[in-house]
Amino acid sequence: GKATSSTSSKSSSSSEALSGKVTAVGSTALQPLAAKAGANFQAKNSKVNLTVQGGGSGTGLSQVQAGAVSIGNSDIFAEEKEGIKADKLTDHKVAVVGMAPVVNKDAGIKNLKMAQVKQIFTGKITNWKEVGGKDQKIVIINRAQGSGTRATFENAVLKGATAVKSQEQDSNGAVQKIVATTPGAISYLAFSYFTNKLQAVSIDNVTPTDNNVESNKWKIWSYEHMYTKGTPDKAVAAFLKYMDSKTVQDSLVKDMGYISIHDMKVTKDAKGTVTQN
Amino acid sequence: MLKQYSFEETAVQTFDEKTSLAMKTENLQVFYGANHAMHDADLAFPKNQITALIGASGSGKSTYLRSLNRMNDGIATVTGKIWYHNVDINEPTVNIYEIRRHIGMVFQRPNPFAKSIRENIVYALRANGLKNKAELEERVEKSLRGAALWDEVKDSLDKSALSLSGGQQQRLCIARSIAMEPDVLLLDEPCSALDPISTVKVEETLLELQKKYSIIIVTHNMQQAARVSSQCAFFHLGHVMEYTPTGTMFSNPQIPVTQDYIAGSFG
Amino acid sequence: MLKQYSFEETAVQTFDEKTSLAMKTENLQVFYGANHAMHDADLAFPKNQITALIGASGSGKSTYLRSLNRMNDGIATVTGKIWYHNVDINEPTVNIYEIRRHIGMVFQRPNPFAKSIRENIVYALRANGLKNKAELEERVEKSLRGAALWDEVKDSLDKSALSLSGGQQQRLCIARSIAMEPDVLLLDEPCSALDPISTVKVEETLLELQKKYSIIIVTHNMQQAARVSSQCAFFHLGHVMEYTPTGTMFSNPQIPVTQDYIAGSFG
Amino acid sequence: MEQTNFQLKKQKSQSNDWSARLHHATRATREDWMGKGISYLCIGVIILVVASMLWFITSKGVATFTQNHVSLTKFLFGTNWAPDQGHIGALPMIVGSFAVTFAAAIVATPFAVGTAIFMTEISPNKGRKLLQPVIELLVGIPSVVYGFIGLAVVVPFMRHVVGGSGFGIISATFVLFVMVLPTITSMTVDSLRAVPRHFKEASLALGATRWQTVSRVILRSATPGILTAVIFGMARAFGEALAVQMVIGNAAIMPKNLISPASTLTSQLTTGIGDTIDGTLPNNALWSLALILLLMSLFFNALVRVIAKRGQLKHER
Amino acid sequence: MNAKRTDFLATVVINLIVATVVGILVFLLAYILISGLPHVSWSFLTGTTDAFSGAGGIGVQLFNSFYLLVLTMLISVPISLGAGIYLAEYAKDNWRTSLIRSAIEVLSSLPSVVVGLFGFLLFVVKFKIGFSVISGAIALTFFNLPLLTRNIEESLSAVSRSQREAGLSLGLSKWKTEIGIILPVALPGIVTGIVLSAGRVFGEAAALIYTAGQSAPVTNFGDWNPMDPASPLNPFRPAETLAVHIWKVNTEGLANNAAQLSAAASAVLIIAVLLFNLGARLLGNFLYRRVTASK
Numbered sequence A: 001g002k003a004t005s006s007t008s009s010k011s012s013s014s015s016e017a018l019s020g021k022v023t024a025v026g027s028t029a030l031q032p033l034a035a036k037a038g039a040n041f042q043a044k045n046s047k048v049n050l051t052v053q054g055g056g057s058g059t060g061l062s063q064v065q066a067g068a069v070s071i072g073n074s075d076i077f078a079e080e081k082e083g084i085k086a087d088k089l090t091d092h093k094v095a096v097v098g099m100a101p102v103v104n105k106d107a108g109i110k111n112l113k114m115a116q117v118k119q120i121f122t123g124k125i126t127n128w129k130e131v132g133g134k135d136q137k138i139v140i141i142n143r144a145q146g147s148g149t150r151a152t153f154e155n156a157v158l159k160g161a162t163a164v165k166s167q168e169q170d171s172n173g174a175v176q177k178i179v180a181t182t183p184g185a186i187s188y189l190a191f192s193y194f195t196n197k198l199q200a201v202s203i204d205n206v207t208p209t210d211n212n213v214e215s216n217k218w219k220i221w222s223y224e225h226m227y228t229k230g231t232p233d234k235a236v237a238a239f240l241k242y243m244d245s246k247t248v249q250d251s252l253v254k255d256m257g258y259i260s261i262h263d264m265k266v267t268k269d270a271k272g273t274v275t276q277n
Numbered sequence B, C: 001m002l003k004q005y006s007f008e009e010t011a012v013q014t015f016d017e018k019t020s021l022a023m024k025t026e027n028l029q030v031f032y033g034a035n036h037a038m039h040d041a042d043l044a045f046p047k048n049q050i051t052a053l054i055g056a057s058g059s060g061k062s063t064y065l066r067s068l069n070r071m072n073d074g075i076a077t078v079t080g081k082i083w084y085h086n087v088d089i090n091e092p093t094v095n096i097y098e099i100r101r102h103i104g105m106v107f108q109r110p111n112p113f114a115k116s117i118r119e120n121i122v123y124a125l126r127a128n129g130l131k132n133k134a135e136l137e138e139r140v141e142k143s144l145r146g147a148a149l150w151d152e153v154k155d156s157l158d159k160s161a162l163s164l165s166g167g168q169q170q171r172l173c174i175a176r177s178i179a180m181e182p183d184v185l186l187l188d189e190p191c192s193a194l195d196p197i198s199t200v201k202v203e204e205t206l207l208e209l210q211k212k213y214s215i216i217i218v219t220h221n222m223q224q225a226a227r228v229s230s231q232c233a234f235f236h237l238g239h240v241m242e243y244t245p246t247g248t249m250f251s252n253p254q255i256p257v258t259q260d261y262i263a264g265s266f267g
Numbered sequence D: 001m002e003q004t005n006f007q008l009k010k011q012k013s014q015s016n017d018w019s020a021r022l023h024h025a026t027r028a029t030r031e032d033w034m035g036k037g038i039s040y041l042c043i044g045v046i047i048l049v050v051a052s053m054l055w056f057i058t059s060k061g062v063a064t065f066t067q068n069h070v071s072l073t074k075f076l077f078g079t080n081w082a083p084d085q086g087h088i089g090a091l092p093m094i095v096g097s098f099a100v101t102f103a104a105a106i107v108a109t110p111f112a113v114g115t116a117i118f119m120t121e122i123s124p125n126k127g128r129k130l131l132q133p134v135i136e137l138l139v140g141i142p143s144v145v146y147g148f149i150g151l152a153v154v155v156p157f158m159r160h161v162v163g164g165s166g167f168g169i170i171s172a173t174f175v176l177f178v179m180v181l182p183t184i185t186s187m188t189v190d191s192l193r194a195v196p197r198h199f200k201e202a203s204l205a206l207g208a209t210r211w212q213t214v215s216r217v218i219l220r221s222a223t224p225g226i227l228t229a230v231i232f233g234m235a236r237a238f239g240e241a242l243a244v245q246m247v248i249g250n251a252a253i254m255p256k257n258l259i260s261p262a263s264t265l266t267s268q269l270t271t272g273i274g275d276t277i278d279g280t281l282p283n284n285a286l287w288s289l290a291l292i293l294l295l296m297s298l299f300f301n302a303l304v305r306v307i308a309k310r311g312q313l314k315h316e317r
Numbered sequence E: 001m002n003a004k005r006t007d008f009l010a011t012v013v014i015n016l017i018v019a020t021v022v023g024i025l026v027f028l029l030a031y032i033l034i035s036g037l038p039h040v041s042w043s044f045l046t047g048t049t050d051a052f053s054g055a056g057g058i059g060v061q062l063f064n065s066f067y068l069l070v071l072t073m074l075i076s077v078p079i080s081l082g083a084g085i086y087l088a089e090y091a092k093d094n095w096r097t098s099l100i101r102s103a104i105e106v107l108s109s110l111p112s113v114v115v116g117l118f119g120f121l122l123f124v125v126k127f128k129i130g131f132s133v134i135s136g137a138i139a140l141t142f143f144n145l146p147l148l149t150r151n152i153e154e155s156l157s158a159v160s161r162s163q164r165e166a167g168l169s170l171g172l173s174k175w176k177t178e179i180g181i182i183l184p185v186a187l188p189g190i191v192t193g194i195v196l197s198a199g200r201v202f203g204e205a206a207a208l209i210y211t212a213g214q215s216a217p218v219t220n221f222g223d224w225n226p227m228d229p230a231s232p233l234n235p236f237r238p239a240e241t242l243a244v245h246i247w248k249v250n251t252e253g254l255a256n257n258a259a260q261l262s263a264a265a266s267a268v269l270i271i272a273v274l275l276f277n278l279g280a281r282l283l284g285n286f287l288y289r290r291v292t293a294s295k
């Protein structure tokens, strides 16, 4: 996919006459941000009919590919999804999400080595005492296969190894709840889902913070994408532009726990290769 | 112990040319699937008289009666001819709705609609295109008077028909039928669910009605047949065994099976 | 038109000391909620005889009969005394299961269980603790013979009872009752659902059974009452109006209401 | 004829020709045509819906085998479910679905039958006034709410009592038990009520006790009805998605015991469908799961029919 | 006596079972209401949800639930009425009818996820209607049809044959008899069935997640033109219902009071279903009295 980096950051003032239909479908992780930004956008452009819906990254990508919707929201690169012809789609990165392992507080774990995390999720380590925690069985909570969060996590941590079969939850909320209440549980969550009821784990003594993501010191992160097909019509283009604007990137994105695309000091491509900006 | 009666030995009267007939069946047979419930019934019904059909339970009285206005359509197979105004109304091309308008029927258990008394009578009239209010009102009164019910209900025409007593309900059903101004009225044990007082009232009504209508009535009650009918047909196991003037049937039955039935020593 | 009969004018016979009685009721009254369905019935039933209860529909025959073995428990309120072997079995302390074993009942509609013919008879015996196979077999044969059914079913005891004809089913129900070796047999219109042939067979069975049992039978059919019973009670609107030997009742009824009912000019 | 008829004008002119009069189509005839038309149309819509549903799900469901050339045995008996990597062994889900379904039915049936007996034989009055509404209410509680309670009450309870995460077959069984209980109960009540009153009277008249009558006569003759009720309950359990998904743990592994997390066909389906691409193996594989669900509901249906036939035969023979 | 003791024992066991069942229901209701009701307020009932956290009121969802319900009923009642009349009146007892009955049974026993996914595939994806009220209503119709049809057929068939014969013997057409005479008598039963199925539709989530969608865009409650995109009546807008909302808050909710939110929403949902139940009884009784008794 071609990554278009928008340059203009001012929302155009000629939007009075703007009208049309914008439908953004897909990633549930991106849905709240898109919905909120969409609402703001529509407040300014009342003639535009903008709807944001969930359904999952797969739905978003396949719908935009089929031309059923104008924007397909996705947590992962189109290239990573089997059955999607990525070269037919245009990628618009609108935010960055950092993720980190989270464990139940009772386990007594605050920091792990990257290799240890890998061994835990591949089933090589099964008790917390092996990594310096309590004598307690490790309960792995995975995300559903095909979920963007899981793809990102496995790309960054497992690097091709196969995760051990375990419980799978299809939502951040469920993971959050289960890890908080189940002794010995470990999973992974986007930063915005951290609560004081669970312990976010540092890896190799790097803490999961926005700053560390921006400099790629923290390796587990991904983009939030909005894909379009062909030439977007005026309304869609305006909305995408608005998403990239300072109004959204500097306030909304940060307020909602995402990382602004403008703040990134590195770029990652679909194969995971990171280059300094 | 139980006598076997021959189905060959029957005594069925016919009528001469001069008697004007309301209806007539020829060779009427009825089958419920494989069950041959009615064999070869040849009966003629004189106009403006009451004909009674009697016989033991299961002998086919209802089966025969229901065939006369095609109420057996879709339930039983009916073969043979049913003459009405020189039309064989047992033909499939006949408009059964018209037939039923001309040949009304009243059932064993009173079955008024769950509507007001007035609506019970007006409903079918309206469905048949009579819209004029005054005329409808007139019909309501006329038919209720005809069924000897008017005086009892004239002040409560808007009450539910279901609030009437059994006997009143049955007379309402009769009223509902005669409101359609039929030619022939078929009644299937109209009094069997009624108390004695109501029975008497219905019988009086029938005697009155025969002036205008031809009536065929099924009854279990021989006394009733004796009281109201001019002629009487005796059914036995799906066969018409005897059809004679009522006087003859009760005082001088023609064949053994009828004799035994009338004497009550049947079986 | 309908005569009003006085409930004061009754003719109810009593029996002298020498007659040995199977059962007797004193002052029996039955209420369905507020509906007073049975007034003050005082009847005595001689041993080894058939007593018939007759009367119009709704006159309370079934109500009375069902009280005799407490089948009305939980359905109606029954007051008064029911004497059986000098025990008032209408008292709440009495074991109703024992009563029903001694006072059997056969219903209007044949109601065999959906089990084999044998099982129908064996069921209650086994429930009452009889386990011995040989003895059970013996009882099956004896009771089926008693009900005049043995010859017809002896080769198919394992067939479903529901495959029998109505008359056979009813005799099976009688067999099922007498297998319990009761004292008294109550029958509520046992023939009303049956064809004439079956009716005759059941009547013959009853005449045979009275040698061993005391029988009380409700019937709508006066001919039947005349054929089988020794004495006859006439019920009218919840009152026992006349209770006399059957011969007397049919040839020389004592009071107007019975006269009219017997003459069929009732109402 | 002398009588004044009020028929339509058209017919008035021919009122002396009885043959024409009795053969002519009238308003009633036309009404009947219209009525037939309307009702046939409606039933047609339903048939169309069913047919297209069967067609869509079947054609999508078999794509796994026809397009992706997965072998049927691998699908039915394989235990490795990782569609992203091309492994699609559905056995864990099949086993999971059957396990929770049977477990729930086994637990629920005695409760349902007991309650039904109470409602029909022991205390019909209380049955109608108190239990009937209770049962109807239980039916009416939405499955998300059951899931919510399962998550908030049952899972922590199980974690406390039997250990582990609390998610698993036993929690799902418990939630499903409560969910199918009203279904089985109300249908059992119907079938007990349908036992002819004279069966009961016959037994009582022979001196049998209430329990003897119930256990040997009433339950016996209501058996087909009760079996049908249980199967309907199982069908509901088999197809229930959200409540189960919320408590079972969704682990596509062969359940080792009752407390280990498992997954069912429905839970895997709801979890995965949004993240797959139409036409790819992972998507097709999910539709194959849906196909199994469809086939199972056909199977349950056929079973009910067979039982009904058997029951009828027993009564006729 | 042995038999008597067994009888007593059985009675005790059955009473225990019943007590357990009643206990379960009481616990369920009490739990939901006690944990939820304290958080229900007017602003909760009418407020809008924060798209990001799921926190906030459920006004839109409540409206969506009712709107979807009305739409579903508008589609499914007429169809099931026609189909019910067909089965009660016109269907002959042959293999074709039994095939039709099987088809209806199959539809009724299909898991609602499957129905939902079918709706997703057909309406949302194939017909490109997108997540919308109308897609949801059609999916709900699918799973409502068999229940309603069966209920209507049963209610119609329960009306005594003699009423039908009364109509037919007066020369009324079958259709007129069915509509004018049988239907009014059967109405109480039918209405009860409709209201009860309304309760089920109201609480359904699985079939809606992928048809009506999981988002509740704030609509303009001042605009009642169904054609306007912002109108709440626009059938082509996505509409998260209350039941879906509960599911989502439970599984995805970010708000730190997610537990209270879903408890409160559950309480509202339960009360709505309770009201439907109660309404069904009252309305059924009322109609029954009206039809049978005076007037």
Ligand SMILES: Nc1ncnc2c1ncn2[C@@H]1O[C@H](COP(=O)(O)OP(=O)(O)OP(=O)(O)O)[C@@H](O)[C@H]1O
Pocket (backbone or CB within 6 Å): B032, B035, B037, B055, B056, B057, B058, B059, B060, B061, B062, B063, B064, B075, B220
């Ligand atoms: N709908 C039906 N389907 C099958 N058989 C029937 C049906 N109606 C009646 N029969 C059978 O036809 C025979 C005659 O029945 P019918 O009802 O005509 O008798 P009936 O003389 O009217 O008796 P009753 O005095 O009891 O009303 C009986 O054997 C009966 O079982």
Ligand SMILES: Nc1ncnc2c1ncn2[C@@H]1O[C@H](COP(=O)(O)OP(=O)(O)OP(=O)(O)O)[C@@H](O)[C@H]1O
Pocket (backbone or CB within 6 Å): C032, C035, C037, C055, C056, C057, C058, C059, C060, C061, C062, C063, C064, C075, C220
């Ligand atoms: N279970 C019941 N509940 C309320 N009332 C009843 C009940 N059974 C009978 N009755 C009423 O008691 C009265 C007598 O009825 P019963 O059945 O004893 O009459 P019957 O003489 O047996 O009539 P039939 O000859 O019709 O069987 C009737 O008015 C009837 O309506």
Ligand SMILES: [Mg+2]
Pocket (backbone or CB within 6 Å): B061, B062, B063, B188
């Ligand atoms: Mg008859």
Ligand SMILES: [Mg+2]
Pocket (backbone or CB within 6 Å): C061, C062, C063, C188
């Ligand atoms: Mg009686």
